[in-house]
Amino acid sequence: MTLIVDPSQYRPSDTGEARPMLSRDADSMFWMGRYVERAEHVARLLRVHLMLLTDVGDLTPVLEHQMWLTILSSMRAGKEPEGSDPVSVRISRYMTFDPSNPSSIVSCIARARENARAIRESISSEMWECLNGVYLWITGEEAGARFEESPDQFYAHIMNSSMLFQGLTDQTLAHDQRWYFTQIAKYLERIDVTARVIETRFDVLSKMGAQLDQPIRNIHLMGVLRSCCSLESYRRQHLADLEGQRIAEYLILQKDYPRSIRFCVEQLHRATAGVRISNGQHVPSAPERIFGRLEAQLEYASIDEILAEGLNEYLTRIEQATSEGSAALQKSYFLY
Amino acid sequence: MFEQYHVGNVFDEMFIEPGKPRRHYAPIVQRLSDMDIDAFERRRRMADVLFRNQGITFTVYSDKRGVEKIFPFDLVPRIIPADEWELLERGLTQRITALNLFCQDIYHEQRILREKIIDPYLIYAAKSFRREMIGVHVPKNVYIHICGTDLVRGIDGKYYVLEDNGRTPSGVSYVLENRAVMKRVFPAVFNQYRVRAIEDYPYNLLHTMRYVAPVHAIDPTCVILTPGIYNSAYFEHTFLARQMGVDLVEGQDLVVENGFVYMRTTAGLRRVDVIYRRLDDDFLDPLCFREDSVLGVAGLMNAYRVGNVALVNAVGTGVADDKAIYPFVPDMIRFYLSQEPILENVPTYICAREEDRKYVLENLDKLVVKSTNESGGYGMLMGHQATESQREEFREKILKEPRDFIAQPVVELSQHPSFCDGTNVISGDGSRCFEGRRVDLRPYILYGEKVIVMPGGLTRVALRRGSLVVNSSQGGGSKDTWVLEDEEQS
Known part of the structure; x- marks a missing residue:
């Protein structure tokens, strides 16, 4: 069976373009x-x-x-x-x-x-x-x-x-548009939850501060990592050295780990570009620009700067950017 | 397993008399007899699980929220030998050909009316007759591309046509899924027979659609139009879309601009050339038909009339399967094809005719009265089972609107053994056993470049003992239907 597309309306894919x-x-x-x-x-x-x-x-x-x-x-x-x-x-x-x-x-x-x-x-x-x-x-x-x-x-x-x-x-x-949309969905949701887990857990931990002795504190920090499915990979990176600042750095900025915010943003950038390319367009789309900028920001961020700004403030900014990206995505593709 | 089986005085598909199966059923009777009842029941459960996990369901509206139910599947297949099928195939081909010629005629020259074969009143009073279609050219002059004809077998074992469903017949997905499940649950039984394959139906359907594409579409875009996720046949719509690899669209996905139909995609508007619509005429286009329809597409009829998009089936085919027109199909065959009908109709009395009406009113307790405007087993009077007041009610209705009713003698449908285990099928005395249940047969016919009759069809079963109503909305189930290869050819 040949593909069911109309060549006068649609250029079939020498570039591997997907069906709209x-x-x-x-x-x-x-x-x-x-x-x-x-x-x-x-x-x-x-x-x-x-x-x-x-x-x-x-x-x-x-x-x-x-x-x-x-x-x-x-x-x-x-x-x-x-x-x-x-x-x-x-x-x-x-x-x-x-x-x-x-x-x-x-x-x-x-x-x-x-x-x-x-x-x-x-x-x-x-x-x-x-x-x-x-x-x-x-x-x-x-x-x-x-x-x-x-x-x-x-x-x-x-x-x-x-x-x-x-x-x-x-x-x-097929890893075409359909698949890209599932990827965008997955990583947007993951950023959302990860950011909020970091916010709420560190908030409670800092409030409890002095009440907690070291063993209990460690258990809580492990809980934060586990909630983000990241305990084992964190240990491989930093050994069993549990420390709040490092954990935050790991969950936000770690380069290759699929649960870190930075990784998720990279994937969002890649997937939105994939959607645009499969539509045969050459100029970056609105959501792609938002995620691309955010990716660059995370790539060059350091945990010291983040903590200086305030962890919650920084994460709120990231959440704002991702929800803008999500809105742009809906406007560009869903609400035709 | 069949020791206690009661053949009774109707035509039994499997047994000639107790303990003596028909030749084509002998191998399966042997096989089932060698099996113990628990093993059989386990397989039946397995089939149920397969259906449920795959989400092969239809929606029933018993309360405000629709409930998803699986279509009860009866594991014992119905088997049709090659010679019987050959006759059905010829008869069905003849019938769809005549019905298409009738549609073409009725919306153009109306020769059949002018030559007084059919009373014009019956046509013009039919709610399914679409004046909007008069003089409209439809691609390749095909109106009914897909037909699902209901056949029944009387006490004499002869096949009769009960109804031609020429609008949007459903059920074909169950035919294909029943077969797939059957092969998984009963591979050994299946391999004992040479059963004709039905799996190329989606391919044939796609070709039927492409055959009527507008000439300007070199590689036409075909879609299926569904009323949406809450429609009772939604599973079938997604199934066919998936099998053909085409998009499944809702009315809101389509838009008409400059007389062309487009769908809204992530890359903008794309032209649509052929629409297999699973939506009644009434809902297709709020500008032309019911203006309160939100399921359709505004302007679709204009695009259709100028030939920029093809609809499968065409608009207005309901006139050919109207119950009051049905009695004339044999006359149509003689009139358009100069042939004698191969398949017979069930004798039918048209209440709009004075002498028929008189007979019907005098014999209400022996007849089945059907409303010409309803389908799916609704609006029916089973005269011999009805109470006096129900009959009185129909008498008044018939006198008030005679055109809306027809009547037929009760057809004692043939029966086929069904496995009763208390869940799907309940036996008379509550035990696990085989009992006879009434069946009909709905084969599917495609009319494209040539006529293709799918070798098989949907055998529907009335799961209640003695019931003659097989509709799924009225508690019917279904069976896999095996058409056997011709032994002499193989």
Whole structure:
């Protein structure tokens, strides 16, 4: 079968150009990618948190409460849910199963699947079956019992499903526009969560400051790295030397690590350029310019300057730039 | 497994009499008899899981939120021998040819009306007759590109045409998916037979679409137009788009400019040449038909009329599958083709005719009354099962709007063994066993450069005992349908 394109309308690809895709498909592709990544982050945050609480042992109720609230603020999940259960039960259930909470894992997966269903013909069967499978798994009758039995295993399954989905995306989809949009979605979401994890966790840590002795402090710092899936690679870089400034530097500026903000921005720049090139355009697009500038900024930044400016202020600036880039992307491609 | 099977007094597809299968069913009966019932049930569950994981579902609107359900799949295949199929193929080809000539005639010269074969009143009173199409040239004079004809078998074992679905027949995706699942669940049984392949349907469909592309489109862009994710047949729309590799668009993705249709892409507007629309005429273009439609595309009909875009199927084909026009299809075949019909119709009484109406009203308790404006098993009276007040209600309706009704004698559909295990199919006494359930057959016919009848089709099953209604909206299931290769040729 030959490609179904009209040569008078479209120049087929001696440069490897992709077929143009429907704006609505691009939009759904983007949101599918974001929600899958978001579900993974929520699962990881909760999993790390439960582990952390076991490690640090008894905390004062106030401190424990405060720790749980960082989960809500990291995911911008609104107010603390009410009820008579202990805070850990309330928040982990709320962030896992509550369909009325748009940040809960169930909501993220349902929305990712809704978007995938709307572009069922654009994605591979493997991707669809993976997403549909995890949806049936988490909405099925046994989900509650599985969760009760081992929250750790439960969250691990969600994370693995997301990883599997990303692997399938890379290996079963042509690396054309469709794929670029999934990449943009993934890295935008990752920057968003990573920046907020750094903000909220360092905020709590600095407030607690003197109250914490060294072992507990280390456990908390490990928690920050784990929340960003970065503990092992950090150790390889800096040995087991846990130090706040280095950790912040690693998570923001590390060159080759796929969880650092700098790496994500590089990928955003590359993917937006990919979209533009596959449309046969020669001038950098609006989102591409934004991400390109941000990439240069991060490349030449140093942690001392960042700390001098203020960690939160710096991260807020990055978040602003990425949301501008995201808006430019929607304007250029989705809202035709 | 078939020891207790009850053949009864209708035509049974599998058994001539208890314990004596028809020749083409003998190998599978042997195979199933060697299998224990638990093993069979495990396979049935496996099939269900495959359907669910793949999201092969349709949406039912029982409450405000649509619920996704899998289409119940009945594991025992229906088998059609080569000689029987050969007859069906010829009959269906003849029928779609006549129906296309009829559409062409009715929107142009209307010879069939002038020669008084069909009463003009029946045409002009049909809601599906589109005045907007009079005098419009459609590419290659093809109106019905895709047809899904419903066939049933009577007590005599003869095939009858119950309905020609010439608008947007659905179900073909289930035919292909049923086959794929069957091959995975029952590979050994499948390999015992030489079953004709159906997997090239998407390829043929794409060619049928390209055949009617406007002449200016050298390499035409084909798309499928869907009402959207909440439509009950949405799975099928995505399935066909995926299988053909074309884009699946919604009304909001298309725009008409200077008489051409374009789709909105990330690289700007792209011209669209052929649209396989899974949207009723009524919703296609708010400027031409229902103005409250948000599913369609404003200006689409103008682009269509000037020939800048092709629609598959054409607008106005509903007139050919209107239930009050259906009784005339054999006459059409004689009139346009000078041939005798190969497939027979079910005898039909047209309530708009005085003598027919009189007979219908006198025999309401023996007939099936159907509304000419509804489909999918809605708006029907099964006279022999209805209560006195239901019959009274229909009597009044018929007297008020005779054109809206036809009546047919009850066709005792043929039956086929179905596996009952309490989930999909419930047996009469609650046990796990095979029981006969009524079936029909919907083959799919493509009319492009040549007529292609897909060797197979959708066998729909009424899962309730004794029920004659096979529609999926009324609790029907489906079977894989095997058409066998001709043994002498192979």
